[in-house]
Amino acid sequence: MQETNEQGTAVEQSKPLDDLMQKVAEHKGCGTSGGSGKASCGSSAGQGDLPTEIWEKVKNHPCYSEEAHHHYARMHVAVAPACNIQCNYCNRKYDCANESRPGVVSEKLTPEQAAKKVVAVASTIPQMTVLGIAGPGDPLANPEKTFRTFELISEMAPDIKLCLSTNGLALPEHVETIKKFNVDHVTITINMVDPEVGAKIYPWIFHEHKRYKGVEAAKLLSDHQLRGLEMLTEAGILCKVNSVMIPGINDEHLVEVNKAVKSRGAFLHNIMPLISAPEHGTVFGLNGQRGPTAQELKALQDKCEGEMNMMRHCRQCRADAVGLLGEDRSAEFTTDKIMEMDVQYDPEVRREYQETVEREREAKVVAKQAELEEIAGEQSDIRVLVAVATKGSGRINEHFGHAKEFQIYELSTAGSKFVGHRRVDLYCQGGYGDEDALPTVIRAISDCHAVFVAKIGGCPRDELKGAGIEPVDGYAHEFIEQSALAWFKDYLGRVQSGEIEHIDRGDAAIRQGAYVA
Amino acid sequence: MAYKIVSSQCTACSACEPECPNNAIREKDGTFIIKPEKCTECIGYFDDPQCVAVCPVDDTCIIDNSYPRYEAAV
Numbered sequence: 192m193q194e195t196n197e198q199g200t201a202v203e204q205s206k207p208l209d210d211l212m213q214k215v216a217e218h219k220g221c222g223t224s225g226g227s228g229k230a231s232c233g234s235s236a237g238q239g240d241l242p243t244e245i246w247e248k249v250k251n252h253p254c255y256s257e258e259a260h261h262h263y264a265r266m267h268v269a270v271a272p273a274c275n276i277q278c279n280y281c282n283r284k285y286d287c288a289n290e291s292r293p294g295v296v297s298e299k300l301t302p303e304q305a306a307k308k309v310v311a312v313a314s315t316i317p318q319m320t321v322l323g324i325a326g327p328g329d330p331l332a333n334p335e336k337t338f339r340t341f342e343l344i345s346e347m348a349p350d351i352k353l354c355l356s357t358n359g360l361a362l363p364e365h366v367e368t369i370k371k372f373n374v375d376h377v378t379i380t381i382n383m384v385d386p387e388v389g390a391k392i393y394p395w396i397f398h399e400h401k402r403y404k405g406v407e408a409a410k411l412l413s414d415h416q417l418r419g420l421e422m423l424t425e426a427g428i429l430c431k432v433n434s435v436m437i438p439g440i441n442d443e444h445l446v447e448v449n450k451a452v453k454s455r456g457a458f459l460h461n462i463m464p465l466i467s468a469p470e471h472g473t474v475f476g477l478n479g480q481r482g483p484t485a486q487e488l489k490a491l492q493d494k495c496e497g498e499m500n501m502m503r504h505c506r507q508c509r510a511d512a513v514g515l516l517g518e519d520r521s522a523e524f525t526t527d528k529i530m531e532m533d534v535q536y537d538p539e540v541r542r543e544y545q546e547t548v549e550r551e552r553e554a555k556v557v558a559k560q561a562e563l564e565e566i567a568g569e570q571s572d573i574r575v576l577v578a579v580a581t582k583g584s585g586r587i588n589e590h591f592g593h594a595k596e597f598q599i600y601e602l603s604t605a606g607s608k609f610v611g612h613r614r615v616d617l618y619c620q621g622g623y624g625d626e627d628a629l630p631t632v633i634r635a636i637s638d639c640h641a642v643f644v645a646k647i648g649g650c651p652r653d654e655l656k657g658a659g660i661e662p663v664d665g666y667a668h669e670f671i672e673q674s675a676l677a678w679f680k681d682y683l684g685r686v687q688s689g690e691i692e693h694i695d696r697g698d699a700a701i702r703q704g705a706y707v708a
Numbered sequence: 709m710a711y712k713i714v715s716s717q718c719t720a721c722s723a724c725e726p727e728c729p730n731n732a733i734r735e736k737d738g739t740f741i742i743k744p745e746k747c748t749e750c751i752g753y754f755d756d757p758q759c760v761a762v763c764p765v766d767d768t769c770i771i772d773n774s775y776p777r778y779e780a781a782v
Contacts, residue, residue: 273723274764283719283764299720328721400727400754402761 245458248375248429251320251545252352253516255376255431255459257504257609261585262548265321266312266513268305269296270336274328276358276396276412279474280435280465283327296327296511297521302336304526306343311534312513312524313348317544319513321376325356326510331365341372350538352376356433360396360412362419370426377423378461379416380433383441384451386410391440394474417455424456431459431502436483436491437475438465449495460495461502464488464701485699486638489610503611506596515583517596517612555585558673563606566680573683573693574603578613578636578660579671580644588668591647597636600672602679607672613699633658638699640682643674659696710747711757712772715739717765724769727758742769749778 241249253260274283300308313319322344324330330337341353354376355369362379369377383389389409396408403411423430432452434445441448449460465482467475474480483491492501506516514520578597580589599611613635615628629651636642641661645668655662666674685691710732713724718739725733725740730753732746742759750757759769 272719272721273726273762274721275723275762277764283721284717328723332723397723397762400756400758400761402756 245429249458252354252376253321254323254354254378254502254505255429257502258552260504260516261581261583262318262552263321264316264319264513264515265323266309266319267323267325267508267510268300268308268340269298269327269511270300270302270305270340271324271326271330271333271510272299272328273332274326274358275332275360275398276329276408277394278358279392279394279480280437280467280476282471282473282476284472296509298511298526299327300526302339302343304529305340306347307534308524308526308529309344309351310347310536311529311532313351313541314534314536315523316514316520317541318515318548319351320545321352321354323354323356325378329358329361330355331357331361334361334365334368338368338372341374345373348536348538350541354378356380357419358412359416359419360398361415363415363422366419366422366426366428369423369428374428376429376431378431378433379420379457380435381413381416381420381448381452382435382437383409383444384413384417384448385444386413388441388444389413392435392437417451420452420455420457430457431461432457433461433463433505435465436462436488438481438483438487440480442483442487442491445491446494449499453499457499459500459502461505462488462492462495463505463507466507482701485611485613485635485701487698488701492610503609504598506612517581517583517598551584555670555672558670559607559676562673562676562680566604566606566676569604569680569683571604571683571686573686574601575640575679575682575693576601576610576638576696577663577675577678578639578642579675580642581671585671586668587643587666587671587674588645591642591644591651591662594644597639597642598671599636599639600675602675604683607675607679613701629654633660634700636660636699638696640696641678643671643678659694709749709777710744710772710775711742711749711759711769712744713740713742713759714768714770715741717768719765721764723762723764724759727762729753729758733759742772744772744775747778751778 249255249259251259251263253263253265309322324337324340337355344351345353353372353374355374356378359379359381382392386406386409389412390406393409393412395402395404396412398411420430434448436442436445445462452460465475467473467480467482469476492503495501504516508516511521512519513524577600579587579600580591580594581587581598582589594615596615597613598609599613601608601610615632615635633655637658639660641663642655643663643666645664647662647664652662663678686693720739722740729750730746730748732743733740757769763769
C-alpha cells in the first residue's frame with residue numbers, strides 16, 4: 192500500500208484528473224515544497240567533476256546530462272505559438288502531417304490542457320522528470336500562457352522540473368518571473384555575438400512595438416541574449432546555450448560564441464546541425480544553404496570542448512515531444528486521448544521507479560569503471576567510433592532493423608565517450624528488411640568501425656561487413672560502455688597480432704528533420 | 709481602410725492578438741480575424757500597424773480595400 196503524501200492537495204493519490212484540476216483551482220497559491228519530492232538516493236553515477244549542487248540539478252534532466260538521457264524522459268507542451276523574431280531556418284507557415292522538425296507541432300494547447308497532459312504523461316511514464324516549454328514560437332513572447340502553465344504544473348506535480356527554451360529577446364524583462372516560478376533550467380538559442388553575422392540569420396525582430404531589420408535587429412537581439420544570460424546565471428538558474436551550425440555563415444564564428452557564453456556563466460553548449468531542406472520552405476532551405484556533415488559538426492564540438500561542456504545528445508526535438516530523447520511518444524498523448532484517460536497521479540510510484548533507475552545507473556558506472564581499469568594498461572594511438580542500437584537504460588538492447596537512431600561512442604585507450612547520435616528512422620518495418628533503406632543506414636554510420644546491436648539479420652550483417660563496419664551482437668543486453676571498451680580491447684589485440692589492419696573511416700551524413708514516432 | 713488577415717496564410721500563431729491596441733483581433737475557425745469596425749490601422753498608437761509588424765508570414769495582414777480609409781476621430 193502506498194501512503195498518502197502529506198504535501199497537499201496536488202499530489203493526493205487516486206484522484207481523477209478533473210478533481211485534481213478542481214482542487215488546484217480552489218487551492219490556488221497553496222504552498223508546496225517542490226524540492227523535497229525529488230530523488231535523493233545519493234547516487235553519484237555520472238557526476239564526474241561536477242560540483243554537487245549542479246549535479247543535483249542536472250542528474251535527472253535528460254537534456255542537461257548526457258548520462259541522464261539514457262534513463263529519464265522529458266516532454267514539451269506547445270502552449271506558446273507566437274514568436275517575436277524571424278529566423279532564416281524557420282518557417283511557421285508549413286505544418287502538415289508529413290512534417291516533423293522543431294517549430295512544427297500537431298496541436299496547440301491551452302495552459303489547462305497542457306497541465307492535464309503533463310499529469311497524464313507523468314502517470315504513464317514514471318521516468319518523465321522534465322517539462323519544457325519550447326514554443327513552437329517563443330515561450331517569452333507568450334508569457335501569460337507560459338507562466339500559467341508552469342503555475343498549474345508546479346501545483347499538480349511539484350516533483351517535475353520546469354524549463355524553458357527561448358531566443359532571448361524578451362529574456363531580461365522576465366528573469367524575475369522565471370525565478371519566481373522556480374524554473375531552474377533555461378536554454379537560450381544564441382547563433383552569433385557579431386551582428387554582421389546575425390544579419391545573415393535573422394531578417395527581423397519585433398521589439399517594443401517595432402520591427403527592426405538587419406544589423407540593428409541582430410545587435411538588439413544579441414545584447415538582450417547576453418544580458419539575459421548574465422542575469423540568469425547571477426540568479427543561480429542553470430543555462431544551456433543552443434547554437435545552430437550554419438556552414439559558411441556562423442560555423443567558424445561559433446568558437447567565439449562559445450567563449451562569450453562560457454564567460455557569462457553558461458553551463459552547457461549545444462551546437463546543433465542546421466536542418467535545411469527545400470520542402471521546409473525556409474529561407475535557408477530554399478536558397479540551398481546546406482547543413483554540416485557529421486564530422487564537421489563533431490570537429491567544431493571538439494574544438495569548443497576545451498572551453499566548456501558540450502552537449503552531443505540533442506535530438507532537435509519538436510515543441511510537443513514526449514519520451515526519452517531518442518523517441519517520440521506524443522501520438523499516445525493527443526488531447527482527445529488525454530481527455531479519455533483515467534489519470535491517477537501517484538508521486539510514490541514515480542519515486543519508486545526512479546530509485547530503481549538510480550540503482551541501474553550506479554551498476555552501469557561500476558561496470559564501465561571495471562572495464563576502464565582493464566584497458567588502462569594498453570598503449571595505442573588508435574581512436575575509433577562505434578555505433579550502438581539502444582532503447583535506453585544504457586544497454587545494447589535494440590535490434591539493428593528496429594533502430595531509429597544509433598548512438599555514437601568514441602573509443603580510445605583513454606576510455607569511451609559519447610559523441611553523438613545518427614538518425615536512421617525505421618530501416619526495417621513489419622519485420623522485413625527494406626533493402627533500399629540499408630544504404631541510408633550505412634551512410635549515417637559510415638565513419639564507424641563497428642555497430643553494436645542486440646540482434647541482426649544475415650543480409651544486413653553481410654552488407655555492413657562489405658562496407659567495412661563490423662556488426663557486433665555478442666554483447667546483447669549488456670551495458671554499452673563496458674561492452675564497447677571490452678570490444679575495443681579485443682580490437683587493439685587483433686590489430687597488434689596482425690589479424691586485422693586498422694584503417695581510418697570517412698565522413699557520414701546527417702539525416703534531416705526531427706524524429707517521428 | 710482596415711487591415712484584414714488572409715486566412716489561407718494565417719498560421720494561427722496568435723502573435724498579432726495581444727499586439728493590437730484596439731482589441732480588434734480574435735480567433736475564429738482556427739485562424740485569426742480582424743474586426744474591421746475596430747481597426748484603426750494603429751493610427752494614433754504606433755508608427756506601423758502592429759499585426760503587420762509581428763506577423764511571421766509576409767503579406768498575411770493586408771489592407772482591406774472594401775473599407776474606407778480610417779480617419780482618426782478629432
